[in-house]
Amino acid sequence: MMDAKEYLKKMSAELDGPIKSYIGDEEPKVLMDASKQYPYAGGKRMRPAMAVACCRAVGGDASKAVPLAVAIEYIHNFTLIHDDLMDGDEKRRGMTTIHVGYGMPTAVLAGDALFAKAYQIIAGLDVPAEKMRDTLQYVSKAVWDLARGQQMDVNNEGQIVSEEVYLETIKLKTSVLFAAAAAGGAIIGGASEEQVKAINEYAIELGLGFQMYDDYLGIAGDSSKTGKSVGNDIRKGKCTCMVTHTISVLKDEALLKEFKSILGNLDATDEQCARAKQIMQDAGSIDYNLNLARQKVENAIAKISFLPESEDKEFMIALARYAVDRDV
Amino acid sequence: MMDAKEYLKKMSAELDGPIKSYIGDEEPKVLMDASKQYPYAGGKRMRPAMAVACCRAVGGDASKAVPLAVAIEYIHNFTLIHDDLMDGDEKRRGMTTIHVGYGMPTAVLAGDALFAKAYQIIAGLDVPAEKMRDTLQYVSKAVWDLARGQQMDVNNEGQIVSEEVYLETIKLKTSVLFAAAAAGGAIIGGASEEQVKAINEYAIELGLGFQMYDDYLGIAGDSSKTGKSVGNDIRKGKCTCMVTHTISVLKDEALLKEFKSILGNLDATDEQCARAKQIMQDAGSIDYNLNLARQKVENAIAKISFLPESEDKEFMIALARYAVDRDV
Numbered sequence: 019m020m021d022a023k024e025y026l027k028k029m030s031a032e033l034d035g036p037i038k039s040y041i042g043d044e045e046p047k048v049l050m051d052a053s054k055q056y057p058y059a060g061g062k063r064m065r066p067a068m069a070v071a072c073c074r075a076v077g078g079d080a081s082k083a084v085p086l087a088v089a090i091e092y093i094h095n096f097t098l099i100h101d102d103l104m105d106g107d108e109k110r111r112g113m114t115t116i117h118v119g120y121g122m123p124t125a126v127l128a129g130d131a132l133f134a135k136a137y138q139i140i141a142g143l144d145v146p147a148e149k150m151r152d153t154l155q156y157v158s159k160a161v162w163d164l165a166r167g168q169q170m171d172v173n174n175e176g177q178i179v180s181e182e183v184y185l186e187t188i189k190l191k192t193s194v195l196f197a198a199a200a201a202g203g204a205i206i207g208g209a210s211e212e213q214v215k216a217i218n219e220y221a222i223e224l225g226l227g228f229q230m231y232d233d234y235l236g237i238a239g240d241s242s243k244t245g246k247s248v249g250n251d252i253r254k255g256k257c258t259c260m261v262t263h264t265i266s267v268l269k270d271e272a273l274l275k276e277f278k279s280i281l282g283n284l285d286a287t288d289e290q291c292a293r294a295k296q297i298m299q300d301a302g303s304i305d306y307n308l309n310l311a312r313q314k315v316e317n318a319i320a321k322i323s324f325l326p327e328s329e330d331k332e333f334m335i336a337l338a339r340y341a342v343d344r345d346v
Numbered sequence: 347m348m349d350a351k352e353y354l355k356k357m358s359a360e361l362d363g364p365i366k367s368y369i370g371d372e373e374p375k376v377l378m379d380a381s382k383q384y385p386y387a388g389g390k391r392m393r394p395a396m397a398v399a400c401c402r403a404v405g406g407d408a409s410k411a412v413p414l415a416v417a418i419e420y421i422h423n424f425t426l427i428h429d430d431l432m433d434g435d436e437k438r439r440g441m442t443t444i445h446v447g448y449g450m451p452t453a454v455l456a457g458d459a460l461f462a463k464a465y466q467i468i469a470g471l472d473v474p475a476e477k478m479r480d481t482l483q484y485v486s487k488a489v490w491d492l493a494r495g496q497q498m499d500v501n502n503e504g505q506i507v508s509e510e511v512y513l514e515t516i517k518l519k520t521s522v523l524f525a526a527a528a529a530g531g532a533i534i535g536g537a538s539e540e541q542v543k544a545i546n547e548y549a550i551e552l553g554l555g556f557q558m559y560d561d562y563l564g565i566a567g568d569s570s571k572t573g574k575s576v577g578n579d580i581r582k583g584k585c586t587c588m589v590t591h592t593i594s595v596l597k598d599e600a601l602l603k604e605f606k607s608i609l610g611n612l613d614a615t616d617e618q619c620a621r622a623k624q625i626m627q628d629a630g631s632i633d634y635n636l637n638l639a640r641q642k643v644e645n646a647i648a649k650i651s652f653l654p655e656s657e658d659k660e661f662m663i664a665l666a667r668y669a670v671d672r673d674v
Contacts, residue, residue, distance in 0.1 A: 044494065045494065045498065046494060046497045046498050046501055048497065048501065049493065049494060049497040100454050100455075100458065103450075103454065104450065104451035104454055104455075122431075122432065123432035123496075123497075123500050124497065124500070126428050126431065126432055126454060126457075127428075127432075127493045127496055127497050127500075128493075129454075129458075130425075130428065130457075130458075130461070130489070130492075130493045131490060131493035131494070133458070133461060133489075134486050134487075134489035134490040134492075134493060135486075135490055137465055137482065137485075137486035137489070138483070138486040138487055138490060140482075140486075141479055141482040141483045141486055142483070146475075147474075147475030147476045147478065147479045148475045150475065150479055151469055151475045151478055151479070154465065154468075154469040154482070155466070155469045155470070157465075158462050158463075158465035158466040158468075158469055159462075159466055161458070161461075161462035161465070162459060162462040162463055162466060164458075164462075165377065165455045165456075165458045165459035165462060166372065166373065166374065166377060166459070168451075168455055169374045169376065169377040169451075169452065169455050170373065170374050172451050172452070172455075173374055173376065
């Protein structure tokens with residue numbers, strides 16, 4: 019089986035140049051610097067790699083999809099800048115976040131600027147205008163949904179929501195941008211409407227698995243690798259699938275009360291967080307979450323069975339499995 | 347001569363329905379409410395009216411430009427939401443600002459959501475895809491420039507910049523969105539490339555005049571009408587054309603020192619602000635600013651002399667004059 023991580027690295031290296039080519043030396047410098055910081059610093063580049071792979075997997079010319087890949091990466095980074103501001107996070111990928119480094123106004127503007135630049139790039143796609151329009155429709159709907167998902171996430175914090183609401187939230191917050199990358203790449207590559215729909219669904223399912231695994235890493239991951247302090251999600255009262263599952267299966271009233279008293283308690287000690295994790299583990303919730311994440315990924319893979327065999331199809335499959343099998 | 351204010355009111359009434367038709371009852375409600383507040387509350391509607399008028403003035407079907415008009419109004423309101431957050435303003439048009447009413451995260455997201463919705467609307471324009479692409483290029487470049495202009499404004503605060511830098515700032519901060527409305531309307535209306543360019547320049551000049559007159563209202567306007575407390579711009583040290591002019595013509599060292607000591611002093615008394623205004627007036631700076639604003643507007647009108655006579659051309663001329671002759 020293909021090593022998705024290695025292949026991603028290779029694609030990343032190819033995408034790095036284009037990603038660094040769209041923001042010039044315009045004034046004011048501080049805005050350019052702030053806008054460049056996240057996209058230039060790297061990351062997994064899963065979304066842009068997906069755009070290119072989906073284009074090629076349907077027989078398209080990958081070079082036509084590269085600008086879309088850049089646009090999607092800029093949109094992803096615009097949302098990271100604004101999310102970090104909203105969440106008050108001070109570090110990302112070992113860097114100082116934009117609002118901490120440059121102040122709130124510049125963080126708001128750097129996000130807005132990256133968003134605008136993404137659309138400038140899409141407007142300039144070297145494809146027939148009709149394809150550009152179809153791509154634009156996917157992407158702009160995705161950003162609308164992203165804002166909805168992020169607002170739901172804000173609303174959910176400290177609340178116990180149903181698994182259904184949780185899944186809808188992560189679909190909007192995470193899946194739709196993967197889906198815009200994948201569908202956009204496929205459109206540019208010349209896929210039929212039906213194929214675009216299937217590839218869109220592939221990415222939606224992959225995104226769900228990705229986010230559920232991300233939640234898992236937040237609880238059970240190696241914090242020296244993830245950079246996330248274990249217990250953080252518990253203290254913030256983040257309503258993950260693990261939490262909804264524990265709440266729904268736990269019959270022991272005292273245990274349930276204890277669990278709820280730790281969840282969302284900003285002053286919870288490391289011991290208390292470990293205890294909450296243990297309760298979730300004993301309730302089978304961590305396994306439940308992992309199994310559901312893997313199931314989503316298998317659903318994703320099933321959606322693209324129609325694609326002819328190719329290295330890019332292999333990568334799409336490997337990327338889906340990687341989404342739920344990584345340490346960072 | 348046409349009464350631009352009356353005509354604007356009439357167009358406003360026609361645009362109100364479309365402006366209120368693109369944001370539905372999706373979840374989460376709080377984000378929908380926050381996103382709707384500014385665009386639904388009204389305003390002068392200069393930008394959307396301009397888009398429609400420019401479409402019709404070149405012989406186009408106005409109904410095709412209405413969605414663009416809405417998109418431009420959403421973009422304008424998205425920037426207002428983010429600007430209010432950045433500036434820490436608590437009131438706008440008599441309403442509580444979004445970040446005060448809903449909190450910072452929802453203000454960031456409501457702006458982002460309006461921005462995304464604007465592009466969804468543009469993607470769905472009922473015009474050939476090539477025209478949609480050309481419109482998109484103007485609009486997305488405008489938003490990129492808006493972010494640059496707003497950052498320059500942030501940087502300029504408390505600084506004395508040259509008139510050249512001031513003009514570049516207000517061009518980016520204000521003119522480019524007027525220009526995207528006007529050029530987009532003209533493109534949709536079927537204007538030639540050369541005509542679009544001229545109409546774009548019309549709106550750039552109009553925007554400069556508009557912003558310079560806005561600065562004038564901030565210093566000399568009737569605060570019961572503008573809703574801006576006179577002295578606010580002086581206390582904030584806003585570098586307007588009046589300030590740059592005063593600094594450059596004032597030869598009396600003591601007077602210059604006094605002027606600079608009031609400018610940007612958040613604790614300046616009303617008397618001190620009145621004194622600073624008097625110094626600017628005596629230096630001829632308020633007249634200089636007004637004359638320059640009027641000159642920009644006459645430049646704007648000259649740019650569209652090629653248009654055949656029509657009610658819409660008349661409105662475009664009247665709107666330009668209204669930009670520098672209004673009390674709010």
